[in-house]
Amino acid sequence: xxxxxxxxxxxxxxxxxxxxxxxxxxxxxxxxxxxxxxxxxxxxxxxxxxxxxxxxxxxxxxxxxxxxxxxxxxxxxxxxxxxxxxxxxxxxxxxxxxxxxxxxxxxxxxxxxxxxxxxxxxxxxxxxxxxxxxxxxxxxxxxxxxxxxxxxxxxxxxxxxxxxxxxxxxxxxxxxxxxxxxxxxxxxxxxxxxxxxxxxxxxxxxxxxxxxxxxxxxxxxxxxxxxxxxxxxxxxxxxxxxxxxxxxxxxxxxxxxxxxxxxxxxxxxxxxxxxxxxxxxxxxxxxxxxxxxxxxxxxxxxxxxxxxxxxxxxxxxxxxxxxxxxxxxxxxxxxxx
Amino acid sequence: xxxxxxxxxxxxxxxxxxxxxxxxxxxxxxxxxxxxxxxxxxxxxxxxxxxxxxxxxxxxxxxxxxxxxxxxxxxxxxxxxxxxxxxxxxxxxxxxxxxxxxxxxxxxxxxxxxxxxxxxxxxxxxxxxxxxxxxxxxxxxxxxxxxxxxxxxxxxxxxxxxxxxxxxxxxxxxxxxxxxxxxxxxxxxxxxxxxxxxxxxxxxxxxxxxxxxxxxxxxxxxxxxxxxxxxxxxxxxxxxxxxxxxxxxxxxxxxxxxxxxxxxxxxxxxxxxxxxxxxxxxxxxxxxxxxxxxxxxxxxxxxxxxxxxxxxxxxxxxxxxxxxxxxxxxxxxxxxx
Numbered sequence: 001x002x003x004x005x006x007x008x009x010x011x012x013x014x015x016x017x018x019x020x021x022x023x024x025x026x027x028x029x030x031x032x033x034x035x036x037x038x039x040x041x042x043x044x045x046x047x048x049x050x051x052x053x054x055x056x057x058x059x060x061x062x063x064x065x066x067x068x069x070x071x072x073x074x075x076x077x078x079x080x081x082x083x084x085x086x087x088x089x090x091x092x093x094x095x096x097x098x099x100x101x102x103x104x105x106x107x108x109x110x111x112x113x114x115x116x117x118x119x120x121x122x123x124x125x126x127x128x129x130x131x132x133x134x135x136x137x138x139x140x141x142x143x144x145x146x147x148x149x150x151x152x153x154x155x156x157x158x159x160x161x162x163x164x165x166x167x168x169x170x171x172x173x174x175x176x177x178x179x180x181x182x183x184x185x186x187x188x189x190x191x192x193x194x195x196x197x198x199x200x201x202x203x204x205x206x207x208x209x210x211x212x213x214x215x216x217x218x219x220x221x222x223x224x225x226x227x228x229x230x231x232x233x234x235x236x237x238x239x240x241x242x243x244x245x246x247x248x249x250x251x252x253x254x255x256x257x258x259x260x261x262x263x264x265x266x267x268x269x270x271x272x273x274x275x276x277x278x279x280x281x282x283x284x285x286x287x288x289x290x291x292x293x294x295x296x297x298x299x300x301x302x303x304x305x306x307x308x309x310x311x312x313x314x315x316x317x318x319x320x321x322x323x324x325x326x327x328x329x330x331x332x333x334x335x336x337x
Numbered sequence: 338x339x340x341x342x343x344x345x346x347x348x349x350x351x352x353x354x355x356x357x358x359x360x361x362x363x364x365x366x367x368x369x370x371x372x373x374x375x376x377x378x379x380x381x382x383x384x385x386x387x388x389x390x391x392x393x394x395x396x397x398x399x400x401x402x403x404x405x406x407x408x409x410x411x412x413x414x415x416x417x418x419x420x421x422x423x424x425x426x427x428x429x430x431x432x433x434x435x436x437x438x439x440x441x442x443x444x445x446x447x448x449x450x451x452x453x454x455x456x457x458x459x460x461x462x463x464x465x466x467x468x469x470x471x472x473x474x475x476x477x478x479x480x481x482x483x484x485x486x487x488x489x490x491x492x493x494x495x496x497x498x499x500x501x502x503x504x505x506x507x508x509x510x511x512x513x514x515x516x517x518x519x520x521x522x523x524x525x526x527x528x529x530x531x532x533x534x535x536x537x538x539x540x541x542x543x544x545x546x547x548x549x550x551x552x553x554x555x556x557x558x559x560x561x562x563x564x565x566x567x568x569x570x571x572x573x574x575x576x577x578x579x580x581x582x583x584x585x586x587x588x589x590x591x592x593x594x595x596x597x598x599x600x601x602x603x604x605x606x607x608x609x610x611x612x613x614x615x616x617x618x619x620x621x622x623x624x625x626x627x628x629x630x631x632x633x634x635x636x637x638x639x640x641x642x643x644x645x646x647x648x649x650x651x652x653x654x655x656x657x658x659x660x661x662x663x664x665x666x667x668x669x670x671x672x673x674x
Contacts, residue, residue: 154585156493192624197624200583208639232641235636248491278542283538302545313572
């Protein structure tokens with residue numbers, strides 16, 4: 001009989017944590033013991049895994065005794081404190097936070113893109129940022145075929161990327177403004193009013209006036225492709241959408257590639273779906289991707305402003321592709337290695 | 338005493354038309370006779386100009402007898418039919434539709450950018466598309482200082498760019514989804530559900546798989562700068578915002594320019610306001626621009642992915658800057674020539 005694993009989920013009450021539980025089941029991951037963990041604040045809540053109810057326990061160093069795989073999604077600080085404790089106890093950590101992503105000792109993995117990196121892990125494997133994950137999947141077949149020289153990215157990111165409090169904030173703001181268009185809106189989780197607005201700030205600013213989110217796209221893309229020669233710039237923008245990130249990506253390839261070839265390569269690539277028929281008004285939008293595993297790619301066209309240029313529009317469920325699904329696929333790859 | 342002009346507004350009951358009436362007053366334009374015109378459908382409605390109520394008349398060729406300046410904003414078809422009739426009767430047409438923009442006999446003008454083009458008019462002067470107008474204003478001082486080689490643009494455009502029916506549609510969809518998250522949404526004016534979604538299509542598709550809106554940005558930018566060597570690509574996206582377009586613009590200049598210089602030039606440029614202090618969380622968002630004349634520029638930073646690269650974020654009230662204000666400023670320039 002195939003081995004089953006003791007799996008814990010840290011941050012089990014969050015939006016990503018709940019998706020992780022769902023995807024573990026959907027992907028039929030061989031789970032022996034299942035342990036949902038969370039901070040003191042939400043411990044005691046209940047979650048359901050494979051039709052059985054579990055009480056979420058407070059995460060402590062001892063929680064990881066006997067655990068073999070830990071999916072972490074409770075924020076960078078929690079990962080910083082508890083990942084070493086888990087590793088010490090023999091639990092491999094698949095971490096969805098930014099804490100270890102750029103650590104040279106930690107592989108940063110999208111299983112469809114760089115599965116081989118998993119083998120180099122020393123106890124921790126990092127999940128990339130959601131906006132990076134969906135992009136590198138759509139770029140991978142192009143990268144392999146003709147190389148990538150430069151990327152200019154603009155994102156349209158949903159509020160769920162900032163957690164369930166941000167989603168609630170958006171709906172509260174929308175309701176207040178529908179009731180009274182002059183309602184005074186105070187932003188708590190997102191930096192500005194997000195209802196009927198867009199906010200060009202995700203995460204904090206760094207010294208070069210980019211945001212951390214933008215620099216994640218730059219640095220994580222290079223790390224995943226193991227290619228520091230790729231030039232990347234990004235503007236990351238929050239939009240009033242609940243779930244699903246969209247990205248306008250302008251690509252300069254190293255060699256010429258035809259659009260037919262791009263479409264063919266993308267169509268064949270696992271977990272990518274081409275939705276691209278402008279004449280029929282077919283292209284993906286965020287509401288089309290909610291709850292599905294595929295990364296949707298449309299608006300594929302030759303960039304009229306440069307040689308070897310391609311424009312594309314990439315849409316994916318940020319909670320799944322960029323987080324829960326990616327983590328579970330890493331776990332599957334890990335146990336198959 | 339300074340001369341006063343007989344001014345008619347075609348499309349007086351639309352969102353832009355109403356702003357035109359407001360801006361004519363705000364800008365203290367010397368109006369003698371004021372004549373609001375519209376299609377048969379909305380003729381008979383009332384509008385207020387300088388505290389006086391006017392009944393909107395149905396636009397016919399004869400309506401333009403005795404008129405000296407006509408501000409047109411009733412759609413390309415109406416302009417096609419009636420602009421020649423107005424010109425024939427001695428009325429200079431300032432046209433806000435796409436009908437004549439690329440006509441070599443028609444100047445395409447943003448008064449702060451290429452006022453001299455107005456002098457070449459033969460009866461019709463075109464207003465650029467709203468998304469182009471706000472961008473070229475923010476680019477002009479940079480263009481003059483160091484030249485522009487290439488632009489990669491992603492837009493975040495409000496629904497009012499598609500008219501008041503589109504704004505109503507957005508609010509109706511939002512209300513329906515707040516009441517019932519599973520409500521079936523049918524899009525009529527915007528191509529897909531726009532509530533809690535973003536739609537990467539504005540106007541119809543053309544042969545190269547760009548949309549007309551995207552090609553407007555390409556072609557109008559070149560025409561306004563009278564420089565076909567500028568390379569431009571754009572992805573135009575509708576977002577669930579009522580008023581105010583935002584644009585992430587990646588610029589490659591011909592020569593090096595410092596960020597301090599960019600900020601200085603922009604700060605001095607008329608109708609541009611720099612709102613850019615990331616450390617204090619200051620940058621413009623669409624709700625900040627509603628009802629104001631200035632184009633707001635923030636997120637100014639050196640593009641880390643190329644030599645001579647600048648990233649910026651440009652926000653403006655599309656009904657004013659991109660339409661009503663631009664038209665009235667053209668009219669002011671015209672009577673001063």
